Amino acid sequence: MTEINQELTKTFREEFLMNRKQVALQRGVVKNGIVESAENVSAHVKNAPVFSIDLTTGKVSDQKQSGRCWMFAALNTFRHKMITSYQLKDFELSQNYTFFWDKYEKANYFYQNILNTAKEPTASREVAFLMQTPQQDGGQWDMIVSIFQKYGVVPKAVMPESKNSINSRNLNNYLNKLLRKHAVILRQLVAENASPEQIEDNRQAMLQEVYNFLAISLGTPPEEFDFEYRDEEKNYHIDQGMTPQSFYKKYVDVDLDEYVSIIHAPTDDKPFNQSYTVDMLGNVVGGKQVKYLNLEMPELKKLALQQLEQGETVWFGCDVGQSSVSKDGIMALDIFDMDDLFDTDFAMTKAERLDYGESMMTHAMVLTGVDVINGESAKWKVENSWGEKVGEKGYFVMSDDWMSEYTYQIVVRKEFLSPEQRAAFEAEPKVLAPWDPMGALA
Template identity: 60%
Template sequence: MHSLEQNFTDKLYAAYEANPKYAALENAISHNGLLVSLEKRSSAVDNTPVFSIDLTKDKVSNQKASGRCWMFAALNTFRHKMISDFQLEDFELSQAHTFFWDKYEKSNWFLEQILATVDLELTSRKVKFLLDTPQQDGGQWDMVVSLFEKYGVVPKAIYPESVSSSNSRELNQMLNKLLRQDAQILRELVKDGVDPSTLQVKKEELLQEIFNFLAMNLGLPPRRFDFSYRDKENHFHSENNLTPQEFYRKYVDLHLDDYVSIINAPTADKPYGRSYTVEMLGNVVGSKPVRYLNVEMDRLKELAIAQMQAGETVWFGSDVGQSSNRKAGIMDKGIYDFTSSMDLHLTQDKAGRLDYSESLMTHAMVLTGVDLDEDGRSKKWKVENSWGDKVGNKGYFVASDAWMDQYTYQIVVRKEFLSAEELVAYEAEPIVLAPWDPMGALAK
């Protein structure tokens, strides 16, 4: 190993002081901040919010201080359909309702994973992986599908936000404290040799405690409710005594088995044209496992465009913080000029960023438009975010095509847009990825 010697540091000083550009940048960045100082004006010009396909201008929702983007994105695709089908105005489905049942199911999932790994040492990587984060807000498409299929959906007016759904930090801290304690209780009971029935009784007691905790924080979810609304023509509609499942079947009316997750992971360990799943990833015990089909990026974009051309928005997952200006709502690979200004050369490609933990899917949003050239190729994309209407263009963002190539990892499209060969590959026995694989990242 080599230590840093003073004569080497002196050379660094000399090289820096010999370049007057660095002094100018030092003044600009120290006063204004790194990204503001390096943002290119041309990025805003190249990414004006005008699109050849533009499917919605519905008011943007706000997940606030929570990691529920994957739920918001899915429920936004549903509400766009409902607003169109039933001529609604400013309508939202309850994200808090899905949030409650996700916390409940994730708690059971965690306890079942603890029991499944009870023969492993506490120091094993899998047990440590579980205990590091017993549960969190984030998720993936197949996980939210499991919740909708089991628990349905309700209008936001029926199950509104609470402090703990809008700002989930305290809830998560306490719930994870309970779950780690419960993990110790269950592991010690197994070590003491209790019979399976006694173990199950204890687990159910622990889940009752968790259910009570969630209900007191988020509110007790409704089993039945009445739904009434006025449409855009001011006609009144009302229906009584609906269950959340009945409401979903009647008012959303989407067959979620018709949708598949498509990913772009260009790493050497994930050949294209194969299906993948992730060990220990899920929320609802007994539901279908998470599954993806890995395709090249050009094909992923073709599928997204095909669905939007058919009039339907697209759930997608990306690394939202990369090359992004949140306030302006612009996501552009070239938005910040590090090379000509600071002489920094960012040479990692998409595969390298995945392999070396520089990037992964962090956030789910909705593609609601795309700008196509005369040959039908994408130039920029319209993105519905869930950060409220104070950012971007009333909450909508613009993603350059180059940004999509580099930082988008997943979309959800109808099976009908896949080729026969792709559908066979998706249905084939999936390759199982490790629990900590970057493609198992949860969107927040």
């Protein structure tokens, strides 16, 4: 064990103070802040919001103080289609509706994992993992597909946002308290050799408590409604007696089974051209399995570009907090000159960042455009879900190099995959540990 020697620290101090450049930097950074002092103006020039392919998408949405980006991004891809097909203006689908059913299903998924691990000690890594966060706002593409396929969607006007959907901290806090209490009861029932019927009766009573909690906090999801709207030509339309499922079928009409998740995880334990899933990751018991195909980055970009060229936006997941300026809506590797500011080297490979916890997917957004120069992508247009006060009225610019380093997942139609890629996706997936970085929720 090596402790810090006081004389050594004194030497460090003297060397710092003798360096006039570092002392000058100190004055600026102490007064203005780290990122403000390191920001590179030239990166703004290179990432002007002009694109050779720029799809019509409308006004951006705002997830407020919640972690529902994955949900907003998925609903936005549907909204883009509906805006074009039905000449809608400022139209949104209800995020609160899908939020309700996701929470409800996550509770049941949690119960199933608790029962599956009920004979393991609470100190086991699996049980500790479950108890750390019984449920949260975030999710994965296949998880939102499970919600859409089971519950459909509704217009935002039918189930608008609530105080607890736009600021979900207290909802999550108390729902997790309730789920942890339920975990104690379920584990005790298993320890006492309770019958399957007793366990099921208790599970159903717990689900009733969860439903009540969510209904009080978020409102009651509609079973039937009328869809009224005026199109861009001011023509009035009404469709009466719709259900969430019939609305999805008629107005969204997207076969979600025709979409696949492509990831880029260049770590040694995840060879390319293989499929993967993550243990204990999901939300709907009996729903769609979370599954990915790991491809090299040029292939991932090629697939995203093909879908955009066909006029369809692309759901994607990334580490949005890395090398980005949200107020200006720029994600670029050279937006900050941190190495020059501190006279050091922060560089790590993408694989190293994943293996050592420096980066993982934290946010989902939508690719709505791309700038193609000499056949190669140069920068990408991104629709965020943080409202219009950031970026260019809510839209961001992502440099192509940034995409390579910090984008981890896209969702595209199967038809764009080569026969070899499709076969690799459909093969039996390798199961990753629950805490693997590819299990991160956006």
